[in-house]
Amino acid sequence: MRREWRIAGAGAAAIGFGVVATAAAKDVPAQAHGGAMETCEGARPVLSVGDFDGSGVVDGADVEELAKRIMRRDDAAFFDVEGDGDVDSGDLLKVARSVGAKSTPLDQEIAAVFRVTERYRDIHNAIEDGFIPVTTSFQGHGVHWGRNEQIDTVFSLTRPEGLNYSEDGKLLAVFWAIKPDPRSPELPPAGFTGEEMWHSHQKACFFGYNEKNPSYDFRMLNFQECVPEAECPEGSYLEKFYMVHLWLFEHDPCGAFAGTNPRIRQGVPIETALARCPAEHAH
Numbered sequence: 001m002r003r004e005w006r007i008a009g010a011g012a013a014a015i016g017f018g019v020v021a022t023a024a025a026k027d028v029p030a031q032a033h034g035g036a037m038e039t040c041e042g043a044r045p046v047l048s049v050g051d052f053d054g055s056g057v058v059d060g061a062d063v064e065e066l067a068k069r070i071m072r073r074d075d076a077a078f079f080d081v082e083g084d085g086d087v088d089s090g091d092l093l094k095v096a097r098s099v100g101a102k103s104t105p106l107d108q109e110i111a112a113v114f115r116v117t118e119r120y121r122d123i124h125n126a127i128e129d130g131f132i133p134v135t136t137s138f139q140g141h142g143v144h145w146g147r148n149e150q151i152d153t154v155f156s157l158t159r160p161e162g163l164n165y166s167e168d169g170k171l172l173a174v175f176w177a178i179k180p181d182p183r184s185p186e187l188p189p190a191g192f193t194g195e196e197m198w199h200s201h202q203k204a205c206f207f208g209y210n211e212k213n214p215s216y217d218f219r220m221l222n223f224q225e226c227v228p229e230a231e232c233p234e235g236s237y238l239e240k241f242y243m244v245h246l247w248l249f250e251h252d253p254c255g256a257f258a259g260t261n262p263r264i265r266q267g268v269p270i271e272t273a274l275a276r277c278p279a280e281h282a283h
């Protein structure tokens with residue numbers, strides 16, 4: 001288990017991330033409008049009420065937890081019940097006023113995901129659990145990290161397939177990637193309760209992905225859709241998969257399950273992943 005820790009802790013990768021982050025943030029113009037980087041307005045909190053522990057109701061424990069987070073200057077979008085991009089006294093007031101309010105099944109599912117993924121805010125824990133970078137850094141996404149194993153047709157709420165990190169290793173989101181069920185390949189997985197937010201990727205090639213000898217440098221990786229299987233290195237090709245993000249850590253003004261996050265400006269334009277697709281292909 002310590003093998004991968006050693007790679008991550010070796011210094012080169014971690015220092016490299018920081019350098020790239022600075023350069024990319026300066027040099028790459030932000031795409032503020034249209035396409036994958038649309039601008040969104042209005043408050044869209046992750047949770048409908050501040051039942052952070054998923055007990056079913058907003059209670060004193062939730063107020064106390066939020067107060068602690070504010071003291072620690074924790075900025076996880078999960079705690080931003082106002083959905084305005086900050087975790088502050090406004091959120092605390094809102095939660096304190098809503099004590100007694102019941103959370104939805106979706107709120108409780110999201111809280112369960114937060115409980116199991118918060119430890120990945122330390123990227124070394126992700127590496128220890130077998131996550132490796134699988135794409136380069138994309139605007140609106142960051143770097144996708146996946147578990148070093150084959151994805152399957154099963155949605156597991158508390159065992160997500162992947163994590164989105166910024167170029168300098170800040171956890172942004174959690175994602176699930178699921179192969180189509182052969183019995184109903186045109187339908188996305190059932191997933192969360194009462195949400196339709198899956199998108200699909202076709203003929204996807206993860207260039208540079210090497211399950212046995214992974215690279216921890218996202219700059220060595222690329223991801224493209226609409227690639228003929230014969231042109232994709234063995235073990236790096238997926239005919240089709242469904243995917244959904246959950247922006248638990250980096251506030252997404254387009255919603256907790258939005259396909260992209262306009263606040264993530266660093267990285268290459270996501271459109272480059274679709275360069276080989278027919279023009280009508282929508283991300």
Ligand SMILES: [Ca+2]
Pocket residue numbers: 050051052053054055056057058059061062
């Ligand atoms: Ca609670």
Ligand SMILES: [Ca+2]
Pocket residue numbers: 080081082083084085086087088090091
């Ligand atoms: Ca807030």
